[in-house]
Amino acid sequence: MILVILIFSFAIFGMAGARVFIGIILITMPFFLFLNNFDMAEGEKYVFSILLGVTIFPSLTYILGLLMSFRISMVITLITLILLVFVFKKFKIR
Amino acid sequence: MKINKNYVQTLIFVLVYLFAIYFWTQPLQDRKVPYGEYDAMSHFEVGDYMAYNDKSFMYLPPYIDIRYGNDNDFKPHTLWYAPTFHASLGLMQVFGGQRIVPIFLMNAILATFVIVTVYFVIRSLFGFLPAILSAILIVFSPRDFMPYIWGQWPERFAYAFIPVILYCFYKYLINYDKKENTPIYLYFTALFSGISFLIHPLAFLHVVFSLILFYIFIAIKNKRLYINANHIIISILIFLILFFMFPYQNFRIFPEFSGNKEESVFKLSLSRIFSWSPNAEDFIGSVPPSYFSYREMHGLWTLPFLVIGLSVLIINRKERDLLLLAWLIGLYIMLHRDLFGKAEFLHRSLSATAHIFSPIMAIGAIYLINLVKVNFPYKKFVKYGIALIFIYFALSINMPAASKILNKEIYNPYTQSGFFTTLNDAEFQASQWILDNAPKNVNVTVLGIPYQDQVLSATSKKIRWMAAVSQHVTRFYYFREDKEIILKSPEWYIMLDYTMIGPLNDQETFNFMQDFEKTALSNHTLVYNKDNIEVYKFEPK
Structure with a gap:
């Protein structure tokens, strides 16, 4: 499925389209990993994590971006969210 | 080899959704230049500034401030919307490595995301056929893509949250007494409500009415109240955390909605109660009359399905039916708030119509055969036959009508369409x-x-x-x-x-x-x- 979307994005919008699709996956991933800890339907996990990814992630990046480079704040937000997911997972298992 | 039914259904939906992206981005595909009306410029400017200059900003840069400096009544010269939506555009410009295509593509993805959420909710509650039919109709809904072209970008995306918020609240209430009851769905209700507020407060106001109505419907149906103080307090906290993330922008809503900017423009009459759309004449010069016409926005062929679907919901009155009715009545109230003296953005509420009309039409088509109380062996095939007729009408009537408005030639600077408006x-x-x-x-x-x-x-x-x-x-x-x-x-x-x-x-x-x-x-x-x-x-x- 991912391949179908990637090919479509590249075919219609070129490299920028493919990179946007990969970008959406990247900012969505921490939330999907987080929701994976809960007993939820697959569809819920996908839809909810996309909605959270394209909203919460940019909001945090914007706030950090007031203090530092927007690009660096993107990286820090991504790493922080992924770390938080692993901390949550560890905490939940215990 | 056994084919996974869920996989096939998802693949069909993904293809429909990709077609929607293709259809909605036509003005962008041949010419990689920005296009749209005034609002589009402002949203492009905010997202583009962050990415291009590699920094967020509190106070508007001069070229934005000159027009929008006083749009935020609470804190002038700052952003007039929370930056959530625009930062997502900026992120995509960084990921995409180009200035124009990533922002316009991301906006198209967000504007069409309501197709995903409507499909997801209707599939979860009513099954694949009503869901896919709803999705197809929304792809060609002019009341969705016209405001998208005009530039009401955040609002288009904010409406995608309404079905999800209602779904989460539905899940919370219907599982309230069950063993597997989990408050997480109430927390998601609060979380997505808060996010919808950050994207565009209008969508949040829309969903509030529907949530209240659904609660009342379920309380009456089950003759009991659903109150858990802990769940409610945590949910309120979640909402408030989101609200206070961007106080300058979110507090703006209070001076905005306490004003009486447009009320005097509208001639109030009781006949409004019996009409779905506001009066087109009140919007001459800003919104085309066709925008207020059922025939031109949905196609008259959908009307019988809408009536049948509505009848099915009223007759069945299961929790899922009540959810859609609450959604519909909530929208009706929002569309008639001019009767209470609040007429601002009235036509914008109308643009949320297809999101609830389409599922009801699709339910009308699929459940039509169930109204016949006689059992016969080919009932299932008749259902598929009606679905095919439904798709045929959507593709032969709605798609060509949509193509007349949204096509590769609009905003083309080398034709009459965009010669005066779009940069060559x-x-x-x-x-x-x-x-x-x-x-x-x-x-x-x-x-x-x-x-x-x-x-x-x-x-x-x-x-x-x-x-x-x-x-x-x-x-x-x-x-x-x-x-x-x-x-x-x-x-x-x-x-x-x-x-x-x-x-x-x-x-x-x-x-x-x-x-x-x-x-x-x-x-x-x-x-x-x-x-x-x-x-x-x-x-x-």
């Missing part, structure tokens, strides 16, 4: 050159773009797009009262745009500009000269 390649490159080469404090004034009364409303958009792309204040030269000062100021660049004069065969303006170059710009230096656009800066020799 030369103008785009000149604007980009200014961004890359002019100091931040420099403003630009332009000659050559028509400014006469009959075209001014269109060409003003071109000037604004120049400002958006160049990230510099850009104004018509002709309207300046400080022409003498401008011509002696190093803080003003003079742009001579000859690109429109040829196609218009405007010899008089051409002669004037040639003369202007020789006389008024004798103390200026030509710093850009490409494709019939020249840029001068003041540099006394």
Whole structure:
């Protein structure tokens, strides 16, 4: 499925389209990993994590971006969210 | 080999959704230049500024402030919406590695995301067929893509949250007494409500009415109340955390909604109660009359399905039916708030119609056969047959009608559609050159773009797009009262745009500009000269 979307994005919008699709996956991933800890339907996990990814992630990046480079704040937000997911997972298992 | 049914259904939906992206991005595909009305410029500007300058901002840069500096009543000269939506556009510009395509593509993805959420909710509650039929109808819904083209970008995305918020609240209530009851769905209700508020407060107001109505319906149906103080307190906290993330923007709603800006415009009458749409005549000049017409927005063929679907919901009255009814009535209340003296953005609420009408129409089509109380062996095939007829009508009536409004030619600067409004390649490159080469404090004034009364409303958009792309204040030269000062100021660049004069065969303006170059710009230096656009800066020799 991912391949179908990637090919479509590249075919219609070129490299920028493919990179946007990969970008959406990247900012969505921490939330999907987080929701994976809960007993939820697959569809819920996908839809909810996309909605959270394209909203919460940019909001945090914007706030950090007031203090530092927007690009660096993107990286820090991504790493922080992924770390938080692993901390949550560890905490939940215990 | 056994084919996974879920996988096939998801694949079908993904193909429909990709077609929606293709269909909605047609103006972008052949020409990679920005397009749209005034609102589109503002949203592009905010997201683009963050990514291009690699920083967030609290106070608006001058070229945005000049128009939007006072739009935030609570904290003037700051963003008038929470930056959530715009930061997502900025993120995609960074990921995409280009300025225009990533922002416009991301906006199309967000604007069409309501197709995903409606499909997801209707599939979860009613099954695949009603869900896919709903999705197909929304792809061709002019009330969705017209505001998207006009530039009401955040609002389009905010409406995608309504089905999800209602679904989460539904899941919380129907599982309330069950063993597997989990408050997480109430927390998601609060979380998504808060996010929808950050994207566009109007969508949040829409969903509040529907949530209250659904609660009342379920409470009456089950003859009990659902109150868990802990769940409610945590949910309120989640909402408040989101609200206080961007206080300057979110507190703006209070002065905004306490005002009485538009009420006097509308003639209130009891007949409004019996009409779904506001009166088209109240919006002449800003919204086309077709926008208020059921026939032109949905196609008359959908009306019987809408009536049948509504009847099915009222007759069945299961929890899922009550959810859709609450959604519908909530929207009805929002659409008739002019009766309570709140008429602002009324036509914008109308743009949420297809999101609930389409599922009801689809349910009407699929459950039509269930109204026949006789069992016969081919009932299932008849259901599929009706679904195929439904798709046939959508593709043969709604799609061609949609294509007349949304196609590859709209906003084409080389045809009549976009000649006066959209930047042509030369103008785009000149604007980009200014961004890359002019100091931040420099403003630009332009000659050559028509400014006469009959075209001014269109060409003003071109000037604004120049400002958006160049990230510099850009104004018509002709309207300046400080022409003498401008011509002696190093803080003003003079742009001579000859690109429109040829196609218009405007010899008089051409002669004037040639003369202007020789006389008024004798103390200026030509710093850009490409494709019939020249840029001068003041540099006394």
